[in-house]
Amino acid sequence: MTAIDQNAIDTLFTGARTHNVWQDKSVSEEKLRELYNLMHFGPTSMNCQPLRVLFLKSQAAKERLKPALMPANQEKTLKAPVVAVLGYDTEFYEHLPRMFSHNKDAKSLFEGKTDFINATAFRNSSLQGGYFILAARSVGLDAGPMSGFNNAAVDETFWPDGKVKSNFLCNLGYGDTASLFPRQERFAFDEVCEVL
Template sequence: MTAIDQNARETLFIEARTHNVWQDRSVSEETLRELYHLMHFGPTSMNCQPLRILFLKTQEAKERIRPALMPGNQEKTMQSPVVAVLGYDTNFYEHLPRMFSHNKDAKSLFEGKTDFINTTAFRNSSIQGGYLILAARSLGLDVGPMSGFNNAVVDEEFWPEGNVKSNFLCNLGYGDHSTLFPRQERFEFDEVCEFL
């Protein structure tokens, strides 16, 4: 691996901020496809790839999620050019013969083990969601990830079959930088890290 340059690191991690107010500027389908292309290379355990994404682009589609949102999240979500609904497929292990083909017994490790399935799917879809945020930033998009919504309402509206469960939402677009709050404090290394 080769380290990326300082400008790229600053773009992805230091300058990037969580946005709540959006420019009236659309995000193309091509950009969203490129976002997925970049993020889908991120590692998951046993290459299980449980993440499922709905990109809500139309006002009609976004209105379907409004009843699930906490009041403080409604306006910024309705204004966002794209709302990504990130879920996890609890049937991910059915695809392991294809996705983890060098281990012919991988699927059997999960069959009938509901807790193991749910933990693996939630954890790995969360990891994939982090890659989605970084991929979006690398393409010049701003993001507004959030968890202030009713999962059961989202699941019933968008995934009524029951095998896909919502994890978190992420508003995507081009943020209005003039409306950002001052950056909040972060823990210093020695407050949360140790060498053993």
């Protein structure tokens, strides 16, 4: 592997910010597909890929989400060009014969093991959520990931069969840089890391 250049580092990390205010500029479906097609290369355990994404573009779809949002998150979410609802499929293991094809017993490792299924799905969908944010930045979109919503209400509204559970939301679009908060402090290496 070759290290990425400073411009790429700036786009993905040091210059990237979480956005709450959005330009009035739409995001195409082609751009969302480009995002996904980058994100899906990120590693997951046993290539399980539990992430499921709903891209809410229409105002009607966003209005369905509104009752589940904390009041402080409603305006910025309704004004975002796209709201991605990131969830995890609790039946991801059904796809392992295809996605992890070199291990014929992979599916059986999960069958009937609810705690193992949920932990694996949540952990790996969270990993994929991180890749999602980086992929969004890679294709020129700004991201506003957030909690601050009622998961049960989102699940009932958008995934009522109970197979998919919501993890977090991510507003997408082209952010208004003039409305950014000052960057908050980060922990230094020596505060949170040890080399043993």
